Amino acid sequence: MKDVAARAGVGLKTVSRVVNGEPGVTPDTERRVQEAITALGFRRNDSARILRKGRTASIGLVLEDLADPFYGPLSRAVEEVARAHGALLINGSSAEDPEREQELVLALCARRVDGLVVVPAGDDHRYLEPEIAAGVATVFVDRPAARIDADAVLADSFGGARTAVAHLIAHGHRRIGFIGDQPRIHTAAERLCGYRAAMADAGLPVDEAWVSLGPTGPDRVRAAAGAMLDGPAPVTALFAGNNRVTVTIVRVLAGRIRPVALVGFDDFELADLLSPAVTVVAQDPAQLGRTAADMLFRRLDGGADAPRRVVLPTRLIVRGSGEFPPPPDA
Template identity: 65%
Template sequence: MADEPIGPAPVGSAPVGSAPLGQPTVRPTMKDVAAAAGVGLKTVSRVVNGESGVREATAQRVRAAVAQLGFRRNDSARLLRQGRHTSSVGLVLDDVSDPFSSLLHRAVEEVARAHGSLLFTGSSAADPARERELTLAFCARRVDGLIVVPTSAEHSYLAQEMAAGTAVVAVDRPLPGLAADAVLSDNRGGSRSGADHLLRQGHRRIGYLGDLPGIFTAAERLHGYRQAMADAGCAVQSHWVSMGGPDPVGVRLALDRMLAGRHPVTAVLCGNNRTSVAVLREWGTRAQRPALVGFDDFELADLLATPVTVVAQDPIRLGRTAAQLLFRRLAGERGRPQLIELPTRLIPRGSGESAPAPEPAR
């Protein structure tokens, strides 16, 4: 009782200079500001929030104290007190560093900003557990709404959040079984238009290199390819289709299979841009270079040795549309869940415009 305690001085009434570097002094609260300005707590609140009904002289004193103490309103406390609205939304992406995701991210950010909302973003890394963890962390912070690029798993846990009043919009992939809005690309139609483009150049043996079939977009795009081939009367041989994702080794082996034998494919359609790039790298090592159309545009596709023909999605528009939809819901718009499908666009650049080589003489 008589001895002075050893160790850091107590926070709060700490003697001056006790702030070594990093986490010293405690943040001043409105109470501190009130004391410094010689006014009541509520008056500080009023000034800080720009409410009317405070005499200018008083307000000045408060503002001076705010500036002097470096006061910043604690939004957690504010939001807790106010209840409902937290002016924040969450965004769950596959991977924030993926170009598709990051463009979508930026678009959502702009819309959120325009609505005065803070945006929380995270990467699920295509891992359902991680997606869930992120989503629930956002919900624990009481975001007003969520925009999710769903992984391939169950999403029943989202139902509870939705029931609790969190608006949810799915983007790029739907949330089957949940009454959530969804904004998707026209994956089937886009894939189909890519295949049609190759068919129009005279190709008949067209391979398809897609992503893992559990992924919604991969399945849809495969479907579009098959439809186009069927409508053109081209039977698809089983080794023409590979759904192994963009792994370079897998792509190499798949190309080996497609290009072997007496009826090698003369063109390939790629289900996503990473696969397109993997095929391009293979081009560098092979004599046989099938024509190529890729799904999903990518930067510099036009500056490559052979510029790449793509079926372009519009990630910015996807993100913007999803965010606008979310904010309309948050503004109170009721009604059945919407499904919005955005068009794709074929951009011919060269890699898909070559005719098939003539049949080799037997």
């Protein structure tokens, strides 16, 4: 750094400001410092910086499944906020396995990340209490933490599901099936509650044969849809609990002659180009990620207020699949 300062004809503090992106340097001075850095091949010593400041300028992101399209925009938004704060993002996937989640989180803490954004898979996050007490800022996203009080950013799964089912009821449906994710998952449970609330609001009974929660693999979803559509009291409409379920149901319905109304939770690529285009309840994963990351860096900047829970709204996108009326004989 001394060589850079001498070549640029400035003081060490000025070089430090340029290297760390701090204000107070004129454009001409910054240009001279940058030219000296390039000429000398200077690289900032992050190890020394970490020792001085006690921060690593890195954060961890633990997702459910990196391959799920829902998490792409969320991850990108967290990365953009981290970059704006001069921080590196390290991410990994829990594969919906609580043990894997804990392993990843503690591995990131061992590498001294400054903070964590976590999509939780487990139902007990007390293992994080020592890390949070040691100063690792932590925000949960998409689902809240379990058995600890922590910041969380969620979508309105209950309200979105209630709106979706009310939309099907408004188009004349009385027998509506719900196929969702595993019941231990917070979002799946909330969407089931929203489904039941909409049916109750309309004074409609729910036959338990119309409800199926479990793994979202195609075989299980296909079997559940078939049972509901071909049972003794077949449903005339389906509400899908997430994008993976919706895609499988679209394939199931493509092989049937009689149209079945469908509303899915989560938008997905090409949903608007199918025939019929798929009506969905859309959440904004990028906004979820951005809000969670902003909350995290506010904590890292010294925010010491009580843990907060932010619930972001969803919106119904009407495209055609959810607007089929029930058959005349239903």
